Amino acid sequence: xxxxxxxxxxxxxxxxxxxxxxxxxxxxxxxxxxxxxxxxxxxxxxxxxxxxxxxxxxxxxxxxxxxxxxxxxxxxxxxxxxxxxxxxxxxxxxxxxxxxx
Amino acid sequence: xxxxxxxxxxxxxxxxxxxxxxxxxxxxxxxxxxxxxxxxxxxxxxxxxxxxxxxxxxxxxxxxxxxxxxxxxxxxxxxxxxxxxxxxxxxxxxxx
Amino acid sequence: xxxxxxxxxxxxxxxxxxxxxxxxxxxxxxxxxxxxxxxxxxxxxxxxxxxxxxxxxxxxxxxxxxxxxxxxxxxxxxxxxxxxxxxxxxxxxxxxxxxxxxxxxxxxxxxxxxxxxxxxxxxxxxxxxxxxxxxxxxxxxxxxxxxxxxxxxxxxxxxxxxxxxxxxxxxxxxxxxxxxxxxxxxxxxxxxxxxxxxxxxxxxxxxxxxxxxxxxxxxxxxxxxxxxxxx
Numbered sequence: 001x002x003x004x005x006x007x008x009x010x011x012x013x014x015x016x017x018x019x020x021x022x023x024x025x026x027x028x029x030x031x032x033x034x035x036x037x038x039x040x041x042x043x044x045x046x047x048x049x050x051x052x053x054x055x056x057x058x059x060x061x062x063x064x065x066x067x068x069x070x071x072x073x074x075x076x077x078x079x080x081x082x083x084x085x086x087x088x089x090x091x092x093x094x095x096x097x098x099x100x101x
Numbered sequence: 102x103x104x105x106x107x108x109x110x111x112x113x114x115x116x117x118x119x120x121x122x123x124x125x126x127x128x129x130x131x132x133x134x135x136x137x138x139x140x141x142x143x144x145x146x147x148x149x150x151x152x153x154x155x156x157x158x159x160x161x162x163x164x165x166x167x168x169x170x171x172x173x174x175x176x177x178x179x180x181x182x183x184x185x186x187x188x189x190x191x192x193x194x195x196x197x
Numbered sequence: 198x199x200x201x202x203x204x205x206x207x208x209x210x211x212x213x214x215x216x217x218x219x220x221x222x223x224x225x226x227x228x229x230x231x232x233x234x235x236x237x238x239x240x241x242x243x244x245x246x247x248x249x250x251x252x253x254x255x256x257x258x259x260x261x262x263x264x265x266x267x268x269x270x271x272x273x274x275x276x277x278x279x280x281x282x283x284x285x286x287x288x289x290x291x292x293x294x295x296x297x298x299x300x301x302x303x304x305x306x307x308x309x310x311x312x313x314x315x316x317x318x319x320x321x322x323x324x325x326x327x328x329x330x331x332x333x334x335x336x337x338x339x340x341x342x343x344x345x346x347x348x349x350x351x352x353x354x355x356x357x358x359x360x361x362x363x364x365x366x367x368x369x370x371x372x373x374x375x376x377x378x379x380x381x382x383x384x385x386x387x388x389x390x391x392x393x394x395x396x397x398x399x400x401x402x403x404x405x406x407x408x409x410x411x412x413x414x415x416x417x418x419x420x421x422x423x424x425x426x427x428x
Contacts, residue, residue, distance in 0.1 A: 001186070011387055030325060032103045055142065056139075056141040056144065058139075058144035069374075074373075076354055081352070083354070085369070087371040087372070087373070089375065090375065091375065104324075104352045111361075112345070113338075118336075119234070123259055124241055124255070126259075127242065128244065135250070135254075145223040159231075160327070162233040165234060167403050178420055197393070
């Protein structure tokens with residue numbers, strides 16, 4: 001259970017392909033359900049921020065977690081109803097929710 | 102909320118905030134500045150609400166309830182004293 | 198004092214029926230305060246009595262929010278349109294660029310500006326709650342916080358935009374950005390055509406709040422002919 005600061009996805013960079021973990025997790029969670037288990041790519045590296053899942057219970061949110069803007073093709077998220085094959089969607093996701101794909 | 106099936110149209114009408122909503126917003130922000138509550142705590146408090154209650158309350162009602170929950174959790178206020186103060190304030194309304 | 202309260206079986210959630218509401222619209226308004234609003238008034242009084250907050254602090258928050266309006270964002274956008282170096286600074290270090298313009302974005306953990314181009318159009322939503330760059334734009338509109346918007350913007354952004362009167366070309370990529378963490382997003386809309394002769398102030402007037410969320414583009418300039426020098 002011991003999580004290292006950057007999880008299984010150490011120092012991701014733009015372009016890296018990632019998968020959002022599909023885990024059942026109690027408590028306050030900021031990874032939207034609709035991207036769990038989905039494949040995407042790192043679009044931006046936002047830096048490190050306090051962990052909201054700990055802050056939510058009055059903790060100090062440390063150690064900081066790397067936060068990434070992850071891109072997904074709409075067609076991968078909403079098959080087969082995506083409006084356009086061209087459109088994408090971006091979500092900010094913490095490192096411990098991502099694994100390399 | 103993302104991607105839940107709904108055909109509901111977007112209601113673009115906006116409402117000016119009532120005084121109590123402005124106060125809810127301001128008390129919340131002030132508590133945040135004092136470090137007595139964080140955005141994440143408030144979000145979590147609102148998520149703790151049973152779904153039917155969450156849907157039945159308006160946006161600022163949820164904030165107000167969430168703020169109360171956090172204050173009570175942190176033992177800053179008790180529900181009983183809030184009840185008493187509410188009762189105390191009632192007769193002052195309607196008096197100009 | 199108003200004497201006895203006959204609750205008429207309505208309970209707290211609907212306030213109280215006072216005769217005074219016939220003659221005092223302000224009282225009627227106050228009586229419409231829902232249960233949780235009434236509790237918030239009580240909470241405010243208690244917090245002040247206990248020295249946890251002061252009335253001055255609370256008023257300061259009210260004043261702060263009142264000073265936050267979409268006009269602030271419009272000034273940033275207009276400056277970015279006329280000054281390419283400023284635009285780059287706005288994209289590279291948004292909080293510093295805000296400070297340059299006298300806008301205090303310090304309370305934001307992080308701000309990211311999303312530039313719309315003729316190839317890409319951004320739309321911002323917070324599906325989990327209602328995150329919004331309040332320190333720049335003020336409070337979000339009701340629709341932004343609605344379940345309908347939060348649900349539909351991620352699945353069918355083009356249909357949502359159509360409800361706001363926005364139709365994008367098929368070859369434009371729509372990028373929905375779900376602000377699920379501490380980053381707050383501001384859309385930098387495209388500069389409308391035929392605006393070369395406009396002043397920065399006139400340009401700012403074209404930048405609507407909705408265009409900085411991304412449900413619309415900036416307003417078109419009115420088609421008044423600009424004097425002189427030809428094509």
